[in-house]
Each structure stands twice: as structure tokens, then as C-alpha cells.
Amino acid sequence: MSNRTRNNHLLSYPVIVLAAGGDVDAINTVLKHYEGYIAALSTRQLYDESGNPHLCVDEVLRRRLETKLITKILTFNAA
Template sequence: MSKLLPYETIVKAHEGDPDAINTVLSHYAGYIRYFSKMNGQVNAEVEEYVKQQLIAALFKFRFDR
């Protein structure tokens, strides 16, 4: 099984498909939680901020490069 998200999922997330966005967030949930830890505890505010930044990056992603 591949650890990469299918290209189609990223395209759909870029277009705003809620299911695709949730798939991307689920795929990266472990990374998000890991990098949201402060003093060994997950900081909910940081976790939410990282999720919002990931979603924003999805909408800015360019496929023409």
C-alpha cells in the first residue's frame, strides 16, 4: 500500500470537496498531532492552526509546475 495520497484526492481537495479535504487531514493527522505538542501535550489551538494552514495550502496549490 502506498503512503502517498492519490493525485485525484489532492485535486478534489484543491477544488473544495469536503470529503477529499477530510481525507487529506486524516492522512496527515499523525504529523499534525506530533507537531502540535508542547511540553509533551497536544495543544488544541496549535493543532487547529496547523490544520487551517494545511487547508489554506491546498487551495493555493498550483498544478501547472
């Protein structure tokens, strides 16, 4: 799948409504949809003992972003 096709993929309205209503499967669908973006936002450059840079996902930050997204989903008025 090309980036162009993937970037044009949107969540369906019924999934958004279900997620806003607290449906766990729908919330997981939304999280799955945004997992790449969240991982990109959570990526940090760390250095090893020799000073060589390495890109790593900051798991604490990733979880914080996922929690924030879930909070916003549950307060979203989809009506």
C-alpha cells in the first residue's frame, strides 16, 4: 500500500460514534489507525556509551499520547 493510499484512509463515521460512546473495539480501531503517527511523535534520539545516536520510541511518551487520545475520544460529541 502506498503512502498516498494510506494517508487518504479515514476512520468511518460509525467507528467514531462507537468510540465516542465508549465501545472498546472502536477505541482500539482508532488507536490502531493512529499508532504510526503516535510512534513518530514518540521517537527520540538517544546516545549510547560511545556517543552514537539511536532512534528509539519513548514508551512513556507513547502511552501518554495514547491516553490523551482516548480521553479526547470519550469526550468527543459525535452527534
